[in-house]
Every structure is written in structure tokens, then in C-alpha cells.
Amino acid sequence: MANATQPFRLPQIGLVDRNAPLTFRFDGQALSGFRGDTLASALLANGARLIGRSFKYHRPRGLLTAGPEEPNGLVELRTGARREPNTRATVAELYDGLEATSQNRWPSLGFDLLSINALFAPALMAGFYYKTFMWPASFWERLYEPAIRRAAGLGRAANAEDPDTYEKAFAFCDILVIGGGPAGLSAALAAGRAGARVILCDDDFALGGRLLSERREIDGLPASQWLARTIAELESFPDIRVMRRTTIFGVYDHGVYGALERVADHVMAPAPHQPRQRAWRIVAKRAILAAGAIERPTVFGGNDTPGVMLAGAVRTYVNRFGVAPGREAAIFTAGDDGWNTARDLAAAGVKIVAVVDSREQVDPNLRTLCEGFGAPLYAGASVFGASGGKSLRRLAIREANGSVRTLACDLLTVSNGWNPTIHLASHQGHRPVWNAAIHAFVAGDLPDGMRVAGSAAGRFSLREALLDGAQLGAEAAQDCGLATKQSAPAPATDPEAVAVAPVSRVAGSRGKAFVDYQNDVTDRDIELAAQEGFRSVEHLKRYTTLGMATDQGKTSNLAGLAIMAELTGKTIAETGVTMFRPPYAPVAIGALAGHHRGQDFRPVRLAPTHQWSKELGAVFVESGLWRRAQYYPQPGENDWLTTVNRETLAVRGGVGVCDVSTLGKIDIQGADALTLLERVYINNWSNLPIGKARYGVMLREDGFVMDDGTASRLGETHFLMTTTTANAVKIMQHLEFCLQVLWPTLDVQIASVSEQWAQMAIAGPRSRDLLRAVIDEEHDISDDAFPYLAARMVSVGGGVEARLFRVSFSGERAYELAVPAGYGDALARALMAAGRPFGVTPYGLEAMGVMRIEKGHVAGGELNGQTTARDLGLARMMSGRKDFIGRVMAGRPALVEPDRPILAGFKPVDRAQRLRAGAHFLGLGRSADLDNDEGYMTSVAYSPNLGHWIGLGLIKRGAERIGERVRAYDPVRNGDVEVEICNALFLDVEGARLRG
Amino acid sequence: MADPSLKTKWSRHSAWADILTASPSDAARPCGVNVVAREGLGVAGIQAQRGRKAALSALVKMRYGLELPTTPRAVRDAAHAFVWAGPGQWLLVAEQKESFAELSELAAVSDQSDGRAALRLSGPNVRDMLAKGCMIDLHPAAFPSGAAAMTSIAHIGVHLWRVDEQPYDRPAIFDILVARSMAASFWSWASASAAEYN
């Protein structure tokens, strides 16, 4: 039967494409397979049986299953930056050039030094680490823990930037069908025929589910024909989307399903523009869970020896992939299904050496079948030991009468019944219920909109799968308001027997008997857990790590809790099952991030003058989502301070321009607009004339400062509010709350116009001269016509509408000029051109910050959500004549305590010393401890005008302590500077510059 | 009414300048997704004053011949579209910039012409492409011609509506507005999402 290069490939059988040979490497060795293989099937075809090493004892392991439930067959797939650790060989589709490496072994798979752990196994029982390694205390981090960490883990992550891209996508449907086996296909068909919008997802690259693995007939024809016909019909409906290689990984509230589509995992590298994977959020009115069933192993000594495999998986390898997992097979079964494996193996030419059926009573037909194999039947017997190290050689069998015999073979197929795949039904916290008839948990209460069909419902026959699918598909369509036609008669299937009398563990086993293969949890560990009081299933899980490995116990959980039930004398129903959580199968982090990484992590907001700033060589800084010009270095300036000093001096000495478009701007209109302002700001607005702006402060309802900014009265009932850049969105939402919820009867309309207007600050003694040159002549901007805090419509550039505000953050004569954003660039350029004679200088956020600190204006450092208006020296603004948000709570005792830190200015006593924001204030000569902490520095700047560093800060009773000296203590930067408390206004105390 | 600022010599910077530099498509092949930047539109936010919704509707009907939608829809003719923008709120999208002063009697009007960047998206794969970021169902049964929605795509707020009158199974055409400051990021998402179809 041999194929020269694939000695275990069976001729003729299976669905692999023999015309498409592929080559691949495992641990450096070149091997070959066919299109349609998984890595697992190709490895088996080549005779590879030892695939990996276990987590704790580094035991040699081979393949147990042929699906996503695989606990053993994990490899590192691909190389370099594309290396993916812990990839299940059983679901990795083979492609030409595939490279895989075994993991968790050193130096090699065949010879692993850490397998020495197995010698210590008697000590390394569940939870041993809680009982030791406590002495000496410091050795934990230095010695014990690093050793444990190195030994633990499984594969090695690439830890290099992932070269592939990912996408997210959203899909909507009436009915989501999860699983493309016979149940799912017939559900989709029934729903599709009723005209429903259907999405059918299957994890596998081929549709058909178990039908691909079985030799079955439907309507008297090979099932493959039914399959082909059904798929063709499904794909002919425009509103049915069939998604192969797509796993539903989670069920979320209100019909939202997470799905992972593996777009390019079956090729060497994705095509250009192709994502590697796509994470879908599928919204479905109804879902049909047709996810099939997972076969369960039996716990017996040496059951982890490579060559011991689940019976259904063996049929998959034989019938679907055309691979014989061994040459001499023994069958160990607790039910009828194991016999199917015997029959299919025999048909494929594999020698059956024995059938061990744990049931005393075996159907006479099966006995006859056994005779046909020429193999002995041991009924009422069990396998209690398997051995052979890296590959199965020998079995120990205990017969019904107690006598023991050994048997040589290289494959043992284990059949112990199936567990419905109900993980998704439990993702919303619904507990599965025990069904004694099938000795398995089935779904109990279901997520809204979900129904379960076929094997997933514990209805294991093909007939039931087809019936359930057709019925639930039609019902779901009806639930969506679609009429279903008289359904076609259910297809007839060949007879099948599914009786089973499961055996959780074989008593008196020889050698370690594994429950959880990957995490090396044995039946002894479960006994220890029970003995030490970890009897609840969740304690059992956490203490032994049962079910916590990459397979999440898909094959092992039931055996574990069955053993616990036996030990505690409870039923399995009483013992219960641990919580299933998403994802159903592990999902790559990159897929769930999609497009949003690197520069695309979050959108960037660019100011209307961005291009202009860029041309001027601006250094940009992130400020919220905005990218703002921080400063504009000129040739020869090689540190930021030089540049910022120049910009600051240029403004104070002449004129500078700065983009302030990022401020929030809210248009407020309506008969009650003024009332709104009165209620949200602490200060008075009623006397604000048209054409004027005013500074305002808002509190949160808890009495702390929320935001500040100016508002201008553009008309009787028309205002324009500005907010800080950081709070623009929040304030808009706040005002909407006020208008819709708190005071719904106010006649006020608000709209964000932040994006509409580009706004430039023009500051400095020459600012009016510069403005004169860009503002259209007809507008009078003389100080009489346009005094401090004037706000008016003007035009620029010969007819471009504009808004001019005489407001100042810098303390200089200053204006802000707004134009429609499309003209922002033109405005900036016009200002530069017109300002050449005045030496106009573009300045950025840093210089702006310097100037506002020189003037003691508060900003982000002070408006940190922990300060009151009083703390910031703004108490006088609080109107006593009206109610406003935050008024009452701002009067709470703690908010008016005299000892609260209050805003003050700070200068280094030694003027050469640098200040730093974040330093804490301590009394001179006081020790550095919390009791002496008096406040902290909120913002600092180097003032080129004063020639030294200055700071703003909050210090206990600040306003009363002008002239006092304290320490500005900054141990995290080794700073300890003596500073003098001063007025928080460093420049132009009278405000002469402001008014011209 | 003509845009009063048209007499200026200042040049108006398109929101898509430096962003929509070249067509992402390979001219030789038919495109799955076609993108056209919509320039020079007049866009205004309109909110009825308290108690004036009916009067506003009447005025719009008289002045523009269009019915103000009260559900998420866009009502359009060749020159104007009124797109629902929340309860009592609309966007007026004019093919050319013009004055909206007339509506100010009954509504708060805010010019948004420069604050929004507009694209028209079409092509056989336009829905596939939008599905990579759009969290609403754009299937013709759920989002028929004239449907409008405010939603977000790739963390960016968008206003979109269907402008075609195509039969059920034909590819649709969508108009989409995004905040001007985020146009570049939107394009980064859109071009990446369309790449496989072009």
C-alpha cells in the first residue's frame, strides 16, 4: 500500500487531491503531502507519530484527534516573524512550502532533557508549588520562578512585528448557521429556500462535517453526492453566504456572534492587499448551532502514548485523508461507534489485531464482523496499559474474567462516545444540563434566538442531523416572518447504531493515566484534589489546571468531572461542569485588532493648516486625537528651548500666529440660549452685549471645574461657545444632556462647528497691524471700534467670511480670526505674507504654554478634574445670584477647606535652577514624607522674558503665602529646588499689553 | 444664490487635498469600488426652532420642493438633499455652495460646508468594502434607496445615505460625509478596505 514518500498513504481512498502534491518540512525534514491534507494527516502519511511534548512532564505525544479539539499535536508553524506557536496540526491546512517545528522540547523532539521532569513526577503533583519554594523569600523571583517559567509555556512567539494585515467586518443575517455538517447544511437549505438571509459558517476548509469522515449513504447514494448537490444549491442563493474556514468563536449579547475567517492561512503568505484573517461581528436574528460533537477518550494507563487515538479521528484520517495511522490496530470501544472504525480500517487494509469492547454484551452482528477481521474479541474487557515510549508498541488488556494479556500493535483506537459541542450555547452563562441517556451534557437554557441541531443537540445519528436541520431551519425562517413551503421529505439514510456505555477511567491502570493530556493532569491529581478539599469542579479545575490548556479541555473535562463524581459519591449532574468561555478556539490578537494598529490605531485629526505647518518644518505633538504643531525649529536651532524662546520673544516683541482650530466651537441659538449659558457657567452672562466675548468657567455637578473657555454673543439669541481641545466632545454631550434631559423645555439649538472653522491666534504688539493687512478694508478694527473682548463678523481676502475675536491667552494684544476651514491654509499663508514686514513668527503649543504660564492662565495641568474654581483663584467669578451646575456641591466642607491647595506662582530662589511639573511642595527643612506634603507644581516654563524658570502650582493656602519659600521636591528626577511663592501672574500685572 | 466668497482670490483647500492623491485602482481592470470626491458642496446643519417644525417643513417644501424627512432618510433632487440628522435636525447638502439664510427664520442654521469631507462610493463591491467598518446593515432590504444613517466607521463618525435608485440586486451608490480633520484617517481605512477589489 505504500507510496514511496508517504508510506502510510492509502491508495484511492479519501478526498485529498492526488494531482496536487505539496512539500513541507517538519523539524527540518522534507516531507510531502497533498492538497486537502492537514499538517496532521500529512505527518501521519509520512509515518511521523511523535509530534510534541507535554507541558509539565515533557512526555512524548502524538496525535489524539483530527480536529480543533486536539490537545497534543501542537507545533510552531512558519518561521521568522510569521512564527505561530501552539498551532494545532490537525487544523493547519497543508500548503506548499509549509514549515513546522516541534515545541516545548530541548534540544530535540526525540531527545528532550526536560523529560527528566517525568522522574520527579511523583513530587510534581497538582498544586505542589503552593506548598514549597517559600524559603528564602527572595529566592522566588531569583531562582524558582524563572526556572518554572522557562520550563512552562509551550511554543515560542515570534515577538516581531506581525508582517501580515488583518481586517474586521460586520455582517447581518436572518439566520446564522454554525457548522456545515449534515445538520447545518440542511438547516441552511431549509432557511434559504424560505427566502431567508443566511450565513453558514464552518471552521473547516471543506463543508460536510462528519460526512467527510464517514462512509455513509443518503438516499441510497454515497453521501458525497448529497453533499455536492446541497452545497451547489446553497451557493446559488444570492442571500446565502457560505463561509468556509470560519469559526464562530463567541456568542455575545443580542444576537452578536464573533467569527474568525482564515483568509490566507492556507497559503505561504497572503496575496498583496489580502488580509491574513478577518474578524467578523455577525448580527443574526436567529442562530442554529449545528457544531457537531467531540469524541471523548477513556482514561487508562499510558493513554497518552503516540499511537493511541480517538476512533472517530482514525476514521477521518482513513476516509477523508486516505492515511492509515498505523499498520496493526487494536480497537478499544465502549460502544457501537468504535466498530465503525474497525470496519473502515479493515476495509482500508489495516490489520485489526483485537477488538476490546468494554461492554459484556456485544451485538451478535458485531461479533460476526470481528470474525471477518480475523481478530479476537474481548468483551467486557479493558485496556489498562499502553506502552512504547515514543510510539505505541504494546497493550495490556484485562479480560472480563480478570486475566491479563499483552498485545503488540502500533495503533489503538479509543471510542467512548461523543460530547455535543455546546460551548457556544453556554457563552452567556447558561449552564449545560446532564443527559443521562447519552451520558453527556447538552445545552440547557439557550441564548436568545439560538436553537441546537443534530449531534450538537445530542442527536447523534445522521438521520436526526438531517431532520433537525431541516426543521429548525424552516422554523427559524418562520420566526423571521418568512413563509416556508411544504418541506421536502427528509432524505433516507443507511442504518446506524450509536449505543454506548461509557467508561471514564479504567480501574487498576498501569502507568500514568491522563485526563488532560496537554496539561498533564492525571487521575491521581484528581484524587489529590478531592482529598485536599478542591471538590467543586471550579476548584478542581483551578487546582489541577484540568481543562485550562489551549484545547480548553474539549476532550478531557468530562472524564475529569466523572472521576470527581465517583470520588465524592455524587452524580455527574450534581458535580456539574466548569464554565465555557469564549473563544471557542483560540483567536489571534491581530485579527481582533484589525486595521487599528500602528498609525491607524486611532484616527488622527489634522488641523486645516497642517500642510502649512509641515512645510514650515513644525515638530508635531499628539494632543488628544489632534496632531498639533509644538514648535517650528529654524535651521541652526538644535534644541527645542532655543526655538520656543525665539517664538515667545517674537510674539511679545512683534507678532506671532498660531493655529487654534482645535478648540471646540459650539454654535448656540434659540430664544433661551442665554438661559443655557447662565446655567452651565458659574459666572454672569446676562449683561454680555452683542459683539462681545467673555471668559467662562463650567463646573461638573460635583462642584469641581470641568472646563473653561470664552463665549461670544453674535446676536440677540446667538452665541458661540469655545471649549478646550480636550473637552470639546464631552462638553457638547454635556450640553445635549442639559437640553434634552435636565431642561427639555428650553428653546435652544446647539451644533458643533469645530470642524467648520479654521482659527488662528494672532498675538503680539503688532497683531492689529498684521490683521489690518488681511482683513477686508471695510471693517474697522481700531481699538475704539474693536476693543478688548470684541467679537464680530468680518471678511478677509476680499470676501471670505470670517469671525474676529479679540481674546488673548498670551496676555498680549491678541486676536483670534476664524475662517471656513477650506480657507485655513490660505489664511495662514496670507498672514505670513502680510506679516513679513513685522517679522511675523509662527508659534506652536510650547510657546503658547510659556506665555499662558507667564500670565497665570490655567490649562490642562490645573484643570485636572481635582480642582475647584476657588482652588484656581476663580472663586470671585461664581455668581451668587443664580443657580448653575455644580453650585451646591462646590460648597461642601471639603471643597472650601481653608487648607486646600490654592493656585500660586513659583520661582526658583536660585534663578539658574530648573523647575519641573509634578514636583511636590515641602516646607523648608521639613522631612520628605507625606505629612509634610503641601501641594504640587502643575505647570512650568522657562520664561525668556524673565530669564528664568517659572511655575504654577497648587499649595496649601497659596494666596496667603506670597514671598514664602518652600522646597519643590522631585525625587523621581533627582530634583529638590528651593522656590519662592509668588503671584501667579509673572508679567504685565496691570494688563497694559493686553489692551494695547 | 451664489457663494459670496467666490469673489476672493484666496484659494479654497479641498478637504481631500494631499489625501486622495491618486486613484487606488488599476485602470486596466474594472474596479470593485469607485470613489469620487465631492467638492464644492454647500452643507448646512439645520435644527428647527421650538414649535417651528411644521412651518420649517412647509418652507422647505415651498422653497426646495422637497419633503423634510422625519425618519433616517435622505430626500433629494438634482440640486439639493435634505438628510435626516437626528430628531428635528437635518443636513442640507447643496451641489453648490449657497446661502441658507432664508431658513434661519425658523431654524438654527450652521454652515458645515467646510467641516465635512464628502465622498461618493459605488461599484460592485462597495458594500463589501463598507462592511469592513460600517456597523449597520447596508443590505438593500435593510437600507433601501434613500436610507440615511449617522454611524461610525473605523472610529470615525460618518453620515451616509444611499443615492441610487437601483433595483434590489444592483450595486448601490452611497454618499458619505466625514469630519474634515479625519479625512486622511478615513481614507487610510477606505483605501485599505477597497484594495482587494481594485
Place this chain on the structure above:
Amino acid sequence: MRYSIFTLAAQTLRGHRGWKPVWRDANPRPEYDVIIVGGGGHGLATAYYLASQHGLSNIVVLEKGHIGSGNVGRNTTIIRSNYLLPGNTPFYELSMKLWEGLEQDINYNAMVSQRGVLNLYHSDAQRDAYARRGNAMRLAGADAELLDREQVRAMLPFLDYDNARFPIQGGLLQKRGGSVRHDAVAWGYARAADRCGVDIVQNCEVTGLTIDADGIHGVETSRGPIRARKVALAVAGSSSRLAAMAGLRLPIESHVLQAFVSEGLKPLIDTVVTFGAGHFYVSQSDKGGLVFGGDIDGYNSYAQRGNLPVIEDVMESGMALWPGLGRIRVLRHWGGIMDMSMDGSPIIDHTPVHGLYLNAGWCYGGFKATPASGWCFAHLIARDQSHPVAAAYRLDRFATGHVIDEKGAGAQPNLH
């Protein structure tokens, strides 16, 4: 039986037949001196310290499920004392000191691992805010170091420094911070309390509080009434429900926080790192899984599970910080119900009901507080007086304005 390498060796030779239950699965008696409601970390630690520090032993811990089934068993295990405000810093520093001697004290290896906690900053403003915090920590006797970008790069070269939307500028490092094996904290305290005679009763839900004009007299449970003149609530996410049984409304909302673990991997990252420009933090467990999380889902919830948008937000943040995560797979995600207080800080106080004590409001940061919380709560219960380091955690602080609002987010429990 003491745990040590010697008993382990001896038991290995005896086939482990001699190990005793780690704690007794007690049945409730009709009356105790103190009833502690909640078998999470805080309740069990409180019981242990009441017994070991205050000489009380007629104590019961009532747990509605099995001990550790609440947040102590589902958190991301980070411990640190990097707090900003004077009401908090000394308390968390006490906790850190108690962690440092915990294993020897309770004779149980909870794997307290001081592998360092690094909070990254991405702007000057954030740097200064961290400096303020680091300095506050130093004033409180905690360790703190402010690192610049190159120092961070030397520690964690694989983060994204070159193409990041929000470039890393540096970080605040607390080397004594780290992680602790979550379940072991519950089990270790349970064992230690049990050895002092405390009854630990599982599957016993408190369904009512027996209160009259003189105060509390006991509790109603799913296993019958139990009397005591002191009842202490330590039920984390269920605080409002228990308080409601006493007619109290708390400044608390219950929200879900999700957590994630990846498949097991060989060692990748040694410290705990938090991303300051998005919602993401990560460390690696001893088993090799990356344990990570982000923000709360953001709405009241009593379901121990979350939803996709926040999951995606966490993954986006993770990828933005550490692009090498792309092919690493999430193995499992779950949620816990947190008692989010209105200022983000806890409450350890009397209630207006005589004899009823409250320990609540831990938000997503109460695991690290476990030892100090138990220590201070025991002090309060035993002496009827607040422990000095927990004196600020008063229930009336919202009325008086003495809020402890580390983030300056205001009265919005879902912003802390």
C-alpha cells in the same frame, strides 16, 4: 500540617496519602461573634487577621458559591502601590509590605512575584502627572522611578517605538510591584484562617440581614439564619445588593471588567506593563499565558461576561503597543463584576446600622489591596475604630466632599 519542601518530600514518599483538606468545609453554627459575608480575598483575609491579630476566633465566613469564585479568582493579579492621593498611598503601601511577608506568615506559596510594574506615558503632560504620582509615592515611602524612552526601550525593546500613533516617551516604574497567583491568595488565607479556627462555609448565600433599632443581630442565609452582633460585608460586586438589605444606597455601581489569557508561551515579558494611550495592560503568568485586560465595558452589569467592542478595543490597544502580539492567540476571556465607587476609591467603614460594617468600592484595583483591606477591616471590626491608614475610606466622604478621586474623573463610576 506545615507546608515545606520537607513535608512535600515526605508526602511524595508516602504517595501523598497524608495531605489534609486545605480548609475545612464547615457547616454553619447558629451563632458567631462575627459574620463575614463574602469568601473572596478580602473576606478571607479579614477573617484571618481578626483571628491572628485580634484574638477573635468565633468567626464565620459565608460564601454563596465556592471561595474564590468572585473577583479574587478572576483578576489580572497585579499588585502595586503607585497611588497619587494621600488618602490612598499609605494604605496601598501597607498592602505591599504585607504581600512581601505573606507567604511566610500564612505558610502558603501565593507566588508573590515582585517583577515590576511599568506605566507608560506618551506626552509631556502625562509624564508630569506620573512624576507627581511618583513623587507622592516616594513621600509615602514607596519606590518609584521615572524612566525615559531609552530606559523603557532597554527593558522592553519589542514595543512599538517607531511607528506608534502615540509614541512611548517613558514610564513610571515601581519595581516592588508585580503579580500574585490569584487563587492561591484565597486558598492560602482560607487555610490560614481555618487553622485559627475560623469556619468557612461555602454554598451559603446571605439573603437578608436581621436588623432592629439596636442594630444588626444576624443574617438570613440559604442555609438558615445565623446570629451575630457584628456582620461585615466584603462582597465586592454585590455590595449594593447586600447594602440594600439594610436599606442603604451606596455610591457604587456594579460594572463588568473583562480579562484575557493567551495560549501558553515561553517567557516573553518579565514585567507588568500598562499602555498609557489606550486601554491595555499585560503580564505573563508563570504558566506562560499572557494575562491582559483593558477598560470596563462601561455599563452596569451583573453578568460575569463582556461584549465584543471592549474586547476589540483591548486588542487594538495591545497591537498598537506591542505589534509582536499579532499572531499570539487569545485562549479565553471572562469578566468580573466590580464595585465601582463614585470616586474610584474604596470604603472601609461603619454603616449607619450598628454592628454592620462595610468593605466595598474596590473598583478594578482591589486585588492588590487584599492584605491591607483585611488588616484594616479586621481592625475596624475588632476595635470599632478605623485603622489610621484607612481613615479616609469613609462612607460619608461623598457628602462632605472628601472624595479621593485619583483620576479627577468626577462622580461617574464608569470613568474610574
Place this chain on the structure above:
Amino acid sequence: MRLPCPHCGTRDVQEFTYLGDANVKRPGADEMSEAAMTRYVYERDNPAGRQREYWHHSSGCHAWIVVTRDTRTHRIESAEPAKPLVQS
């Protein structure tokens, strides 16, 4: 989660911003006191079960809505505009 916006239709929760309990009412001018404000600003029923709560459709129509939801199952009973239907 998906929330049924009464204006826009059912949308992903990601489009909304949560505020919290909609049963708390800002005290009117006559009942305004620190104690009343403390109850309004800080104290919550925080029920395990049915709760009426404020959400803002911030990526959609910008309406504040009141959603009635079960906090144990997340099941939604109803959603209505927070703004009472005043004269339009």
C-alpha cells in the same frame, strides 16, 4: 450588545455612551440642598435586574435615550427618547 435607538433603529453599543441610572432626578430649585444633591450625584440603586438608564447616541443622532435593561442578562425591555415630546 445592541441598543434600539428610538430614532435610528437598533445599533451596536459601540455607538453609544453610557451615563447610568435614569431614576435619579436633579433636585428642583426648591429641594436643592447638599443632602439632596449628594443623593442625586452619588447614590445609586444599582439593581441586579431591571434598570432604567441613560445612554447617548453619540455616534448617531446625538439623542439621549432611556433604556430599560436587565443588568443580569443584558436583555432590553424598551428604549425611549429621554427628551419628553415637547411641542415641536
